[in-house]
Amino acid sequence: MTTSLRVLLGACAVSALAAPALAETLTIATVNNGDMIRMQKLADDFTAKNPGITLEWVTLEENVLRQRVTTDIATKGGQYDVVTVGNYEVPIWAKQGWLKPLDALPADYDAADLLKPVADALSLDGKLYAAPFYGESAMVMYRKDLADAAGVSLGEAPTWAQVWDAAAKMTNKDQGIAGICLRGKAGWGENMAFLSAAANSYGAAWFGTDWKPQFDGPEWKEVLTDYVKAITEYGPAGASSNGFNENLALFQQGKCGIWIDATVAASFVTDPKESTVADKVAFAQFPNKEGVDNHGNWLWSWNLAIPASTDAPEAAEKFVAWATSRGYTELVASKEGWRAAPPGTRTSLYANADYKAAAPFAGMTEKAMMSATPQKPSVKDIPYTGGQFVAIPEFQAIGTAVGQQFSAAVAGQSDVAKALTAAQQLATREMTKAGYIK
Incomplete structure (x- = not known):
């Protein structure tokens, strides 16, 4: 075998070994409501932008989701890389060390745009531990x-x-x-x-x-x-x-x-x-x-959080940033119209004339959320x-x-x-x- 052929085969072997290491699969636990199902349908946008990441979905009825995610988080089972949780769980679980802080969100994520009551409910000691997918009263x-x-x-x-x-x-x-x-x-x-x-x-x-x-x-x-x-x-x-x-x-x-x-x-x-x-x-x-x-008035948000037990924290944070970004909101609007945009998370949405024109309920939603106590x-x-x-x-x-x-x-x-x-x-x-x- 010539030296050049050995080098070529060696390079191919290294490449073959490296490829699986670069590929990551994120298991995402979520609830079976309309907004989350829509997110799954639009997730090709994320995988197209992140070709090394594959998504697997575990979609459950609300009570079942809470039970399974709570058990996995508390036992550090590592079954899920991204979990859908409410603002009830986030500060409690963050205090227990069960969630990773979202401290590597991209600069264009604009966390300051998040509605303050929602962001406050998802923070502990000034750190954000989950990102809101939608908020509600x-x-x-x-x-x-x-x-x-x-x-x-x-x-x-x-x-x-x-x-x-x-x-x-x-x-x-x-x-x-x-x-x-x-x-x-x-x-x-x-x-x-x-x-x-x-x-x-x-x-x-x-x-x-x-x-x-x-x-x-x-x-x-x-x-x-x-x-x-x-x-x-x-x-x-x-x-x-x-x-x-x-x-x-x-x-x-x-x-x-x-x-x-x-x-x-x-x-x-x-x-x-x-x-x-x-x-x-x-x-x-x-x-x-x-x-x-x-x-x-209640204050609730369904949020995406990253369990401390995940073995793919960087990929998980990329997904969380994508699904809760302004860009995702614009993607939904382009596919379904502004009325379908995930509500109750960003100040900019309620300043958006297109959204307010398409969503006759926008003012009532904002008023209810901002007046919650x-x-x-x-x-x-x-x-x-x-x-x-x-x-x-x-x-x-x-x-x-x-x-x-x-x-x-x-x-x-x-x-x-x-x-x-x-x-x-x-x-x-x-x-x-x-x-x-x-």
């Missing part, structure tokens, strides 16, 4: 045509009494129209997201200053009584199994008069390609109980922060257990009094076990 979405036909008006800032009255009058079981659709599926981020926000707007609180649960108080009795009555008398069949996705589908099919849920849903209910009532939707602020100066979600004196959740590690388990009791009341397997008693007992037991109650 909560609001009322309703069929203006049905409201007009029923002779009801919700205005821009309705009270709960107005909402319940409108739901009753807009119900038409003969035509298959539920007056109101609300989350009934059990989970700390499902029915308890709605109910915690509603409870705040009724003047209730999860815990008192001594960390004792407050489910035995009059405010929780009132809000749960109204909720169970509305969802069972004016809601769709099987409401105890309905979460965000199920209610979205019902509303898009014209089967709901009122839907109170995340502001991010607005782009889907007004999409004429997906919604049969796209031109009939009106919006209002999340309700409050008359006499209670608190609309209970996660540092003081209840009018009562409380020892915690949050909004539609309580920002302590134990809340995942406690919130879901309480949610199961309330979902059972919706399903007719229990009643309001029994559900509240069980919630008080189990929350007291768990908070005592965790050392909060002395």
Whole structure:
């Protein structure tokens, strides 16, 4: 064999060995909602710009996603390189050292453009530990045509009494129209997201200053009584199994008069390609109980974070930067129109004339998010922060257990009094076990 041939073969061997080392596969765990599914469809843009990176997707229902990601993160399993998490988890997990700080974002990422309440919720000691894919608060979405036909008006800032009255009058079981659709599926981020926000707007609180649960108080009795009555008398069949996705589908099919849920849903209910009532939707602020100066606006964001256990941190940060950048927003707009742009993360989006013209809900979304008070979600004196959740590690388990009791009341397997008693007992037991109650 000649020297030149040996050199050539040697070079080929080195190249063959080097190629696999350069290629990286990112496993991304995400939730099965419309915005995340759209991201997957557009991910060819990322892989085209980063030919050495392959993406594998694990797409799960919300409750399942939370369970699997939490287990993997806590045990440092290393199953995922990028995870979709909420602003509840980020500061708690960052403090535990479970997430990598995003300290190598490119200069053109413009982190200063992120909405301040969202960025603050994803930071610890001044460092960003997750990037927001979209942000949301909560609001009322309703069929203006049905409201007009029923002779009801919700205005821009309705009270709960107005909402319940409108739901009753807009119900038409003969035509298959539920007056109101609300989350009934059990989970700390499902029915308890709605109910915690509603409870705040009724003047209730999860815990008192001594960390004792407050489910035995009059405010929780009132809000749960109204909720169970509305969802069972004016809601769709099987409401105890309905979460965000199920209610979205019902509303898009014209089967709901009122839907109170995340502001991010607005782009889907007004999409004429997906919604049969796209031109009939009106919006209002999340309700409050008359006499209670608190609309209970929640502040939530679905975010992309990088587990400390990943073996591909640089590639993972490239993906996170791509998916949460201004460039991605412009990519969505070019493919789907500005109305579909991921909302609630960047100041520049709400200054964009094209977006505001295409998204009639933009102003209401921005107002709801900027007026949210996660540092003081209840009018009562409380020892915690949050909004539609309580920002302590134990809340995942406690919130879901309480949610199961309330979902059972919706399903007719229990009643309001029994559900509240069980919630008080189990929350007291768990908070005592965790050392909060002395």
